[in-house]
Amino acid sequence: MKLALITGGSKGLGKALVQLYLDLGWEVREFSRSGVGPNHVPCDFADAVQSSTVLQQTFTELSSGAWTDVVLINNVGTLDPIGPLELTDSVSWPKHVQINISSCVSATGLFLQLFSTRAARRLIVNISSGAASTPYHGWSLYCASKAALEALTRCVALEQKEQPNPTKVIAIRPGVIDTQMQSTIRSQDPEHFKEKAKFVQLKSEQLLLSPRDAAHKVHAIIVASPKSGEVYDVRSA
Numbered sequence: 001m002k003l004a005l006i007t008g009g010s011k012g013l014g015k016a017l018v019q020l021y022l023d024l025g026w027e028v029r030e031f032s033r034s035g036v037g038p039n040h041v042p043c044d045f046a047d048a049v050q051s052s053t054v055l056q057q058t059f060t061e062l063s064s065g066a067w068t069d070v071v072l073i074n075n076v077g078t079l080d081p082i083g084p085l086e087l088t089d090s091v092s093w094p095k096h097v098q099i100n101i102s103s104c105v106s107a108t109g110l111f112l113q114l115f116s117t118r119a120a121r122r123l124i125v126n127i128s129s130g131a132a133s134t135p136y137h138g139w140s141l142y143c144a145s146k147a148a149l150e151a152l153t154r155c156v157a158l159e160q161k162e163q164p165n166p167t168k169v170i171a172i173r174p175g176v177i178d179t180q181m182q183s184t185i186r187s188q189d190p191e192h193f194k195e196k197a198k199f200v201q202l203k204s205e206q207l208l209l210s211p212r213d214a215a216h217k218v219h220a221i222i223v224a225s226p227k228s229g230e231v232y233d234v235r236s237a
């Protein structure tokens, strides 16, 4: 029996990953606000207490299963707020950090606490972005949160190395994907996001990956014995 835990699995890349794992016959749980169906776990990652409680309860219930493989994919992410930091709403700053980073810290920490005593092969995949290492005007929080996610990946992998049965932790940059996130980028005022034209062009030249193709590229990295602590990019895999 194999288990995939996927955050932000109601739309875009996360939804395609949910479908891919279901097609492979895995048991799947996806955590989001608007998902539907038997695999959906209602969860708002902007709410630290509610989301942490949901993760803890769900992981606790599932951790006693006789799994041979368990994968956690920290896929949830938001770009909001877009724009030069000082022009954005201060209320949105901690919300962004909560969704893009704190939720991944909680999911990762609880996963390690609740699944580490299991004999199952365990893998944590953090969905990052090229924005982790390339600064974009108007994406200060997004670039910072993805860089933090990659640092978290490296550090937790280092810590896990000392464990007798370590959990592998990797980060994957999934490429530019035709999802709601890209529509949001293309709808920005160029004053708020100076590189809008580049993303409009990528779409018009049909250079965006479909969510399904991106999910398959992410999965190809996962099954190719990735090295714990590494950051992979689907464009160079």
Ligand SMILES: NC(=O)c1ccc[n+]([C@@H]2O[C@H](COP(=O)([O-])OP(=O)(O)OC[C@H]3O[C@@H](n4cnc5c(N)ncnc54)[C@H](OP(=O)(O)O)[C@@H]3O)[C@@H](O)[C@H]2O)c1
Binding pocket: 007, 008, 009, 010, 011, 012, 013, 014, 015, 031, 032, 033, 034, 035, 043, 044, 045, 046, 047, 074, 075, 076, 077, 078, 099, 127, 128, 129, 130, 173, 174, 175, 176, 177, 178, 179, 180, 181, 182
């Ligand atoms: N699209 C790209 O070109 C691209 C490029 C590089 C990296 N990425 C990364 O890939 C990942 C997926 O991106 P995507 O393009 O598929 O995004 P998307 O289409 O906007 O989907 C985002 C997912 O996150 C969930 N989510 C957002 N806020 C949430 C909240 N407060 N609580 C619970 N769930 C929440 C959404 O579910 P609900 O709305 O139902 O809650 C949805 O399932 C992100 O980490 C993103 O940074 C994307």
